Amino acid sequence: MSSHEDARSLTTTAMRVADLVTDERLREALARGFSRAGVAVEEVQRCFALLPAKRWSEDVFATFLHSWKATHLKMLAIYGLSCRIQRMALSEDGEAREQLWIAAARNAETSYEDLGLDYEGVTHAALYDDMARSFVPSDAWQLEANGVPAALAFKRWVYERMIVDDIPTGLLTNMFSEIYNHAEYSLALGAFTELVDAHYDFTKAEKERALCYIGAHVVGETEMSHFLVVVEALDRYNQARGLHTDYERAERLFTEYLERLGVVMGEMRLRMASEQEGTV
Numbered sequence: 419m420s421s422h423e424d425a426r427s428l429t430t431t432a433m434r435v436a437d438l439v440t441d442e443r444l445r446e447a448l449a450r451g452f453s454r455a456g457v458a459v460e461e462v463q464r465c466f467a468l469l470p471a472k473r474w475s476e477d478v479f480a481t482f483l484h485s486w487k488a489t490h491l492k493m494l495a496i497y498g499l500s501c502r503i504q505r506m507a508l509s510e511d512g513e514a515r516e517q518l519w520i521a522a523a524r525n526a527e528t529s530y531e532d533l534g535l536d537y538e539g540v541t542h543a544a545l546y547d548d549m550a551r552s553f554v555p556s557d558a559w560q561l562e563a564n565g566v567p568a569a570l571a572f573k574r575w576v577y578e579r580m581i582v583d584d585i586p587t588g589l590l591t592n593m594f595s596e597i598y599n600h601a602e603y604s605l606a607l608g609a610f611t612e613l614v615d616a617h618y619d620f621t622k623a624e625k626e627r628a629l630c631y632i633g634a635h636v637v638g639e640t641e642m643s644h645f646l647v648v649v650e651a652l653d654r655y656n657q658a659r660g661l662h663t664d665y666e667r668a669e670r671l672f673t674e675y676l677e678r679l680g681v682v683m684g685e686m687r688l689r690m691a692s693e694q695e696g697t698v
């Protein structure tokens with residue numbers, strides 16, 4: 419990140435990563451998705467801008483934490499998508515089979531860190547749990563009833579795109595989720611750090627525990643590498659099947675992803691704003 423100010427612009431951060439892609443039309447589809455969904459992107463930014471404003475009640479924070487988690491942590495969908503590609507590889511032979519194996523393996527690579535490979539089995543779900551408990555010590559944040567409906571719908575939508583829809587759509591969904599996450603976690607790290615510094619009396623160790631989940635995705639550029647391996651997975655899949663990427667469909671998918679997220683973050687911001695105004 420070249421400056422703190424830049425991290426506040428999701429689009430700027432995402433486009434810096436998109437620039438690493440050699441496929442110009444894919445880069446354009448990513449840029450157009452972010453620009454078409456500009457209102458949604460703004461909604462996400464406003465939500466994180468509000469986060470450091472006060473020490474939120476456990477109710478509001480539980481809603482935020484359950485809902486935000488529902489927009490991330492998609493290991494099951496990643497595994498399912500790799501299974502679909504592997505199943506196809508088993509029915510092919512020669513070069514197509516080889517390309518499909520690699521496509522499946524590259525897609526699976528996006529869950530290495532989540533699974534705790536190379537991190538002694540410490541999963542990202544465990545890190546999320548540590549973060550959440552730093553702010554909401556009870557189990558309230560884990561209750562589905564505390565998630566905003568749009569967040570639960572988003573989680574289902576992502577799962578269906580990766581498991582039910584055709585495989586290229588699944589790969590484009592996983593790919594977009596990684597580039598978006600890179601930008602969002604970059605923004606979230608600043609917002610959470612500000613919140614903790616302003617309103618919590620954490621020791622150094624407690625602060626580390628509270629911020630480790632988010633930091634893990636940004637510091638090692640984890641999500642950025644994930645994005646690039648899914649770009650390769652799609653390329654290999656296309657080669658194996660003699661397909662070309664449908665860039666218009668990609669752009670529509672990217673736009674819808676952001677618009678759905680904008681609704682989630684907008685709902686969360688409204689809950690936070692009404693608490694801030696003392697109406698709840």
Ligand SMILES: [Fe+2]
Nearest residue numbers: 531532542635
């Ligand atoms: Fe993760």
Ligand SMILES: [Fe+2]
Nearest residue numbers: 528596641644
């Ligand atoms: Fe990732």
